[in-house]
Amino acid sequence: MTPEAxxxxxxxxxxxxxxxxxxxxxxxxxxxxxxQEPLIDAVRADxxxxxxxxxxxxxxxxxxxxxxxxxxxxxQVRALIEDVDRLWGFExxxxxxxxxxxxxxxxxxDFASAGVGRLSLGVQALDDERLSFLGRTxxxxxxxxxxDLARSAFRSISVDLIYGGPVSVxxxxxxxxxxxxxxxxxxxxxPDHLSLYQLTxxxxxxxxxxxxxxxxxxxxxxxxxxxxxxxxxxxxAAGFAGYEISNHARSPSHISRHNxxxxxxxxxxxxxxxxxxxxTSEGVRRATEAPDRPADYVAAxxxxxxxxxxxxxLTTLDIxxxxxxxxxxLLEGLPATDVEELGLSFDTAGLKRxxxxxxxxxxxxxxxxxxSGRLVADHVAGLISP
Amino acid sequence: xxxxxxxxxxxxxxxxxxxxxxxxxxxxxxxGGLTAREMKEQVLDSMDIERERGITIKAxxxxxxxxxxxxxxxxxxxxxxxxxxxxxxxxSRCLAACEGSLLVVDSSQGVEAQTLANVYKAIDVDHEIVxxxxxxxxxxxxxxxxxxxxxxxxxxxxxDAVQISAKTGLGxxxxxxxxxxxxxxPKTGDPAAPLQALLVDAYxxxxxxxxxxxxxxxxxxxxxxxxxxxxxxxxxxxxxVGVFRPGKLADVxxxxxxxxxxxxxxxxxxxxxxxxDTITEERRPTAAALPGFREVQPVVFCxxxxxxxxxxxxxxxxxxxxxxxxxxxxxxxxTSAALGFGFRCGFLGLLHLEIIQERLSREFDLDxxxxxxxxxxxxxxxxxxxxxxxxxxxxPDPVKISEIHEPWIEATIFTPDxxxxxxxxxxxxxxxxxxxxxxxxxxxxxxxxxxxxxxxFDFYDRLKSISKGYASFDYHLIGRRLGDLVKxxxxxxxxxxxxxxxxxxxxxxxxxxxxxxxxxKELIPRHQFKIPIQAAIxxxxxxxxxxxxxxxxxxxxxxxxxxxxxxxLLDKQKEGKKRMRQFGRxxxxxEAFVAALKMDxx
Numbered sequence: 001m002t003p004e005a006x007x008x009x010x011x012x013x014x015x016x017x018x019x020x021x022x023x024x025x026x027x028x029x030x031x032x033x034x035x036q037e038p039l040i041d042a043v044r045a046d047x048x049x050x051x052x053x054x055x056x057x058x059x060x061x062x063x064x065x066x067x068x069x070x071x072x073x074x075x076q077v078r079a080l081i082e083d084v085d086r087l088w089g090f091e092x093x094x095x096x097x098x099x100x101x102x103x104x105x106x107x108x109x110d111f112a113s114a115g116v117g118r119l120s121l122g123v124q125a126l127d128d129e130r131l132s133f134l135g136r137t138x139x140x141x142x143x144x145x146x147x148d149l150a151r152s153a154f155r156s157i158s159v160d161l162i163y164g165g166p167v168s169v170x171x172x173x174x175x176x177x178x179x180x181x182x183x184x185x186x187x188x189x190x191p192d193h194l195s196l197y198q199l200t201x202x203x204x205x206x207x208x209x210x211x212x213x214x215x216x217x218x219x220x221x222x223x224x225x226x227x228x229x230x231x232x233x234x235x236x237a238a239g240f241a242g243y244e245i246s247n248h249a250r251s252p253s254h255i256s257r258h259n260x261x262x263x264x265x266x267x268x269x270x271x272x273x274x275x276x277x278x279x280t281s282e283g284v285r286r287a288t289e290a291p292d293r294p295a296d297y298v299a300a301x302x303x304x305x306x307x308x309x310x311x312x313x314l315t316t317l318d319i320x321x322x323x324x325x326x327x328x329x330l331l332e333g334l335p336a337t338d339v340e341e342l343g344l345s346f347d348t349a350g351l352k353r354x355x356x357x358x359x360x361x362x363x364x365x366x367x368x369x370x371x372s373g374r375l376v377a378d379h380v381a382g383l384i385s386p
Numbered sequence: 387x388x389x390x391x392x393x394x395x396x397x398x399x400x401x402x403x404x405x406x407x408x409x410x411x412x413x414x415x416x417x418g419g420l421t422a423r424e425m426k427e428q429v430l431d432s433m434d435i436e437r438e439r440g441i442t443i444k445a446x447x448x449x450x451x452x453x454x455x456x457x458x459x460x461x462x463x464x465x466x467x468x469x470x471x472x473x474x475x476x477x478s479r480c481l482a483a484c485e486g487s488l489l490v491v492d493s494s495q496g497v498e499a500q501t502l503a504n505v506y507k508a509i510d511v512d513h514e515i516v517x518x519x520x521x522x523x524x525x526x527x528x529x530x531x532x533x534x535x536x537x538x539x540x541x542x543x544x545x546d547a548v549q550i551s552a553k554t555g556l557g558x559x560x561x562x563x564x565x566x567x568x569x570x571x572p573k574t575g576d577p578a579a580p581l582q583a584l585l586v587d588a589y590x591x592x593x594x595x596x597x598x599x600x601x602x603x604x605x606x607x608x609x610x611x612x613x614x615x616x617x618x619x620x621x622x623x624x625x626x627v628g629v630f631r632p633g634k635l636a637d638v639x640x641x642x643x644x645x646x647x648x649x650x651x652x653x654x655x656x657x658x659x660x661x662x663d664t665i666t667e668e669r670r671p672t673a674a675a676l677p678g679f680r681e682v683q684p685v686v687f688c689x690x691x692x693x694x695x696x697x698x699x700x701x702x703x704x705x706x707x708x709x710x711x712x713x714x715x716x717x718x719x720x721t722s723a724a725l726g727f728g729f730r731c732g733f734l735g736l737l738h739l740e741i742i743q744e745r746l747s748r749e750f751d752l753d754x755x756x757x758x759x760x761x762x763x764x765x766x767x768x769x770x771x772x773x774x775x776x777x778x779x780x781x782p783d784p785v786k787i788s789e790i791h792e793p794w795i796e797a798t799i800f801t802p803d804x805x806x807x808x809x810x811x812x813x814x815x816x817x818x819x820x821x822x823x824x825x826x827x828x829x830x831x832x833x834x835x836x837x838x839x840x841x842x843f844d845f846y847d848r849l850k851s852i853s854k855g856y857a858s859f860d861y862h863l864i865g866r867r868l869g870d871l872v873k874x875x876x877x878x879x880x881x882x883x884x885x886x887x888x889x890x891x892x893x894x895x896x897x898x899x900x901x902x903x904x905x906x907k908e909l910i911p912r913h914q915f916k917i918p919i920q921a922a923i924x925x926x927x928x929x930x931x932x933x934x935x936x937x938x939x940x941x942x943x944x945x946x947x948x949x950x951x952x953x954x955l956l957d958k959q960k961e962g963k964k965r966m967r968q969f970g971r972x973x974x975x976x977e978a979f980v981a982a983l984k985m986d987x988x
Contacts, residue, residue: 011946026947065945197942225937246942262946276947287950318953321960325952329944357914376914377940378952382959 001337003280006266008054009061009258010084012043013272014069015294018103022135022210023162025202027274027292028067039294040076042301043272044083046290049306050269051087053279057267059088061095061258064116070100074110081115095257097158102138105146112153118256119150120158120195126185127178129171134162135206147189156254158193159186164227165199166216173199174219176230183231187238192254194240195247196231198224225375232371245329245374263330265323265338271307273297279311285319286311316342317386324385328377333368339386350383360384387606387642388461391571395463395601395646397480399505400490401498401858405520409490409552409561410448410466414632416558417450417462447480447586447599447646449629454566462565463646465586477504479661483586483601483646486514486569488561489542493519493549494526496535496829498858499798505540516564517547523554535826574603575643581605581613581665582672586646588659588713594626596653597635600665601646603676608640612668613651616675617660621668622651657713682714684732685793685863686739686842687776689720689757689885690746691728693965693976697752698727704750705729708742715742722779725755725885725967730777736842753965755976757885761838764791764866778887781873784924791866792889793838796821798831799849801857806830808852816840817891836861837869839889874899874928876982877920878906881970885979895921899929902982909978912936917972 016031062084064077081096097118098111108119123143125131131140138146150157163179165172173179186194201207201218210216219227232242240248244263249255261268270277270288273296277288288308291297301307314322320339327334339345351367354360359373359380373380400406450462465480481487487508491497508515517536519529529549536544548564550557582604591597600607607613607627614621628637629647641647653659662678692701705717715738720730733739739759746752763775765782766789775781797818801809803825813820813834822833836845841861849857874895876886890898899921906919914936921929944952966973 009946200942221936221938222934228938245940245944259945262944262949265949268946270946274947276950278946278949289950321956322949322953325956326944326949353914359914372937375938375940376936378955379936379939379959381952382956382963385956385960 001341003267003285004057006264007060007257007261008057008266009063009261009268010047010050010059010088011063011065011258011268011270011272011275011277012069012080013065013067013270013275013290014072015067015273016071017066017068018071019135019137020206022206023199023202025204026067029294031068031071035294036072038298039273040072040079042298042307043080045305046271046301046307047080047083047087047269049301049304049308050271050277053281053306054088054267054269055281057088058091059084059094060091060266061097061261062090063095063258064098065120066099068101068104069098070104070107070111074107074114077111077116078114095156097256097258100146100150102143102146105142105149108146108150109153112150117154118156118158119154120160121147121150121191123147123159123186124162125171125173126161126182127171127173130165130173130182131171133165133169133171133173144189147191151190156192158195158254158256159189159191160195160197161186162197162199163231164219164224166218167223169216172216172219174223174227176227179227180230180234183234184238187234187240192250193248193256194235196235197246198228228375229371241331242374243331245377260330263326265319265326273307275307277308285314287314287318288312316344320344321385325378325381328367328369328381328384331368333363334366336366338366344386346384347386350385354380354383387577387640388645390575390642390644392458392460393463393571393644394460394486394565394569395465395484395572395644396486396488396565396569397465397484397508398488398490399477399501399508399515400520401492401495401501404490404492404495404498404501405552406466406490409488409518409520409550409558410464412552412555412558413450413462413464413562414448416555416562417452447630448632449646450632452562452566455563456566460566461645462562465646478507479586481508481511481513483584484513485572486516486565488518488565489515489536489540490518490520490552491532491536492521493529493532494521494524496532497539497800497826499800499831499860500858502540502798502800503860503862505542514569515542516561516568517542517544518561518564519547519549520552522549523551523556531827535829539826539831572644576604577606577642579604580670580672581607581611581667582674582676583607583665584676585615585659585661585663585665587661588653588656590656590707594635594650596656596659597648597650598653598659598665599646599648600641602641602643604643604672605667606640606642607647607649607665609637613665614668614671615660616664616666616671617678618658618663620658622653625650625652655709657709659713661713682734684714684716684734684762685838686733686735686759686761687730688733688739688759689722689725689728689730689777690717690743691722691725691755691757691885693753693755693967695726700750701729701746701752701754704746704752705731707750708745712742714738720777722757722884725757728755732776736846753976755885755967755979757979758888759842760889761793761842763793763871763889765789766791775889778873778889779884781889784873789868790871790889792869792871794864794867795836795838795841795861796864797834797836797841797859797861799834799857799859800829800831801853803828803830805853805857806832809849809857812845812848812852816845817894835864837867837891838863839871840891840894872923875922876902876906877918877922878910878974879917879970879972880920881972882922883969883974886982892923895923896928903929903931905982906974906978907931907933909981910972910974912939913972915971 017028098116099120101122126140163173167174235248242248273294274292275290279286289310290307291309300309320342323338360367398406446466448464452460533544548560583600583602586599588598609627611624627649628635664675666672716732717729766772768788818834818836870892871889874890876883903919916935917933919931920927965976
């Protein structure tokens with residue numbers, strides 16, 4: 001498959017938040033006055049830098065993530081969308097996504113007018129106790145209100161929820177009954193897409209310190225596996241197909257095209273502080289990485305005209321391993337050609353073990369994870385990848 | 387040739403960290419042996435491992451020229467000795483080649499167990515001993531107390547102990563004078579007599595081949611001379627004769643009575659040189675051989691296997707090279723059902739084992755799996771015969787065994803008072819029998835008889851942690867005793883893991899089995915099925931854990947930024963896979979073999 005066929009997307013990282021959530025280990029900073037404008041200018045210059053390096057390509061998806069990009073003004077978002085359109089041009093019916101917090105619900109419609117067609121709403125929970133454990137500033141009521149305000153403005157709305165917290169904490173979200181109720185509530189809102197993430201205690205996040213100090217213990221793997229099963233059951237009963245480990249769409253047209261670029265190992269421009277990208281040109285695939293601190297990023301763009309301070313060439317083996325680790329997550333499975341066209345093949349012993357364990361099943365073109373296999377996707381990737 | 391009365395051969399006895407190497411460096415510097423630029427920290431410890439750990443493994447010697455206050459030039463031969471108990475045989479050799487010793491004691495710490503063991507060895511060979519109190523510049527120094535301690539514990543007159551700071555150089559001049567005035571020159575020696583020289587040690591040099599360290603008693607040793615080793619009967623013609631100058635070898639025309647130096651003679655391996663042998667002339671042999679040294683016997687054994695079976699030949703070659711330099715380390719081939727081809731190796735002690743393993747992995751870039759260390763048991767069989775058991779895997783059917791005898795040691799431990807309780811409990815738990823408990827000031831000295839197999843695992847680590855590093859420890863073997871010992875096996879998914887089987891005392895088996903099962907449960911990654919982990923004696927299960935099946939191992943989120951992270955995780959997984967060993971359907975990471983043996987206690 002050509003790199004073009006795998007798609008080309010643009011990810012813009014807006015790193016500022018009004019406060020940092022305790023589970024988050026993304027590259028985020030508390031917003032301060034006077035920092036936004038220079039960063040917007042640098043992001044726009046960085047887009048030009050990327051255009052010089054990618055050459056002319058049609059953009060399948062533009063994703064404004066963060067951080068909290070809904071802290072941007074609508075006119076800034078519009079300018080970014082117009083930049084991308086002018087520099088590259090979009091594919092027909094492009095996907096333009098903005099991540100938003102329910103706190104910004106009053107301004108959501110403005111983003112739609114600015115050109116955003118898909119909203120990814122950071123609801124995280126529909127239970128006030130859980131929201132407070134997760135360090136969120138909005139209430140369940142705020143989240144519902146935000147959804148209702150956005151519904152008519154956007155072509156597609158995705159709702160993010162985090163589940164599977166500690167047993168010992170009120171609002172931990174460990175009980176199957178409570179989670180089923182909450183998930184059904186979320187579905188009843190009428191979203192087009194659900195991203196349902198099990199709480200992961202990331203080493204750099206505030207939760208990791210709490211766990212280290214013994215304040216609470218993460219859910220054990222068996223209980224987490226049970227909750228995952230509950231999630232799949234509730235979603236499929238409601239007609240939401242789980243097309244990836246944690247992502248579900250109401251219909252194929254609502255599958256996130258942007259994430260598919262990642263999972264199918266396409267190219268994407270990673271723009272903004274700490275953003276990662278992939279760029280294939282002249283037969284070499286490179287992994288790019290922009291400096292984390294906004295000031296360093298701005299300085300990099302100003303000196304080199306490009307934000308990617310690192311552009312490490314990937315070996316064929318690197319590429320194959322990324323394709324397996326990312327591609328295996330999709331329900332449609334992984335075509336054997338993904339590794340074979342690189343002159344490599346699946347690990348025979350690992351493949352056999354995964355099939356024997358019932359984690360993997362063969363498809364006409366390759367392999368696909370089973371329900372039990374989806375829970376050990378990382379392990380299976382390690383087994384089968386070259 | 388140096389006139390005999392101008393020669394002083396001496397060694398330095400000190401506990402680790404009491405400043406032996408620093409003093410040696412200072413002596414070298416003050417006698418102009420090395421310019422400041424040439425001076426690396428601790429010149430004598432030349433192996434990387436020695437520098438990093440601050441220990442001496444191989445004996446070293448260096449010749450210094452010193453013009454004393456009497457205006458006369460003297461030749462001082464410093465023989466540096468290892469401090470650790472595992473290398474006690476090196477100490478004995480050095481001492482036999484000298485007439486006197488400096489006893490260096492840290493004046494803020496006092497006498498330690500190793501000091502005591504080594505100073506007694508020096509007294510046994512009639513050394514003149516000059517006490518040196520080091521680190522007197524430290525605020526914690528208590529010269530009077532330590533002086534008193536030397537008199538009380540060792541029984542040496544310490545009234546004219548030299549007070550120094552090797553670090554700053556304070557008082558070191560006095561040490562040089564004391565060597566000249568208070569230590570005796572070599573006692574006898576006739577340059578015209580047939581050659582009689584002691585083979586002190588030998589080491590392998592990449593460029594020179596085997597270099598033999600000798601101490602001349604009678605006669606002279608010179609270039610092109612034909613010599614004979616009296617014990618092995620081998621004859622050689624000498625290539626080079628010389629002395630050890632700091633950092634280099636210097637050729638001399640000849641070495642005369644009382645002198646210490648080296649020769650080379652196209653000798654292939656260190657093992658061809660029998661340490662303690664007498665060297666004489668081929669044509670005109672001396673009448674009597676010098677009293678030799680007791681042969682050293684390995685006391686701790688373990689299996690070493692390459693983690694990648696393809697590296698077996700590399701391992702064999704590496705061990706051969708190490709043996710060029712260290713004849714005290716022995717091995718024979720071993721085959722393990724689980725680990726493939728490897729070697730059963732014998733060591734002088736645990737530190738020796740650790741050092742050899744470290745040198746194999748560091749100098750030869752080998753990845754090794756080491757099995758549980760074991761001591762040598764004597765098995766008396768029902769048919770009246772007996773055999774030595776080096777490897778629990780070779781244990782005969784228990785019904786054929788009438789008695790098992792295990793080696794015991796006498797351990798001497800010095801410790802600050804506050805840790806005594808913990809140390810006594812440790813010794814008691816390890817089946818120790820208390821022999822003596824006495825106090826010197828705020829420090830206690832305890833002597834315990836202990837089974838060696840209770841010490842080889844982690845006794846020293848435990849002792850260090852109980853005493854926060856303040857206790858010191860030395861031991862010697864005192865023979866074998868009858869023991870109620872059994873072979874404990876570890877079974878993973880019902881497969882016995884021979885690399886982890888061990889001999890344990892019956893009363894300690896259950897506790898040790900439980901700890902091992904718990905450890906393995908943490909160390910073995912989860913599989914797609916449940917894995918029982920059991921400890922067993924014969925067919926009887928004495929401890930059991932169950933590793934539950936792997937059900938979840940996936941990150942929920944996966945964004946573009948995760949691609950690199952996932953790839954690196956996968957690289958690591960693939961790398962780790964290479965270090966896995968297959969036991970039936972179960973994969974065990976090789977780290978588990980080492981880590982399972984580190985007992986956290988009890």
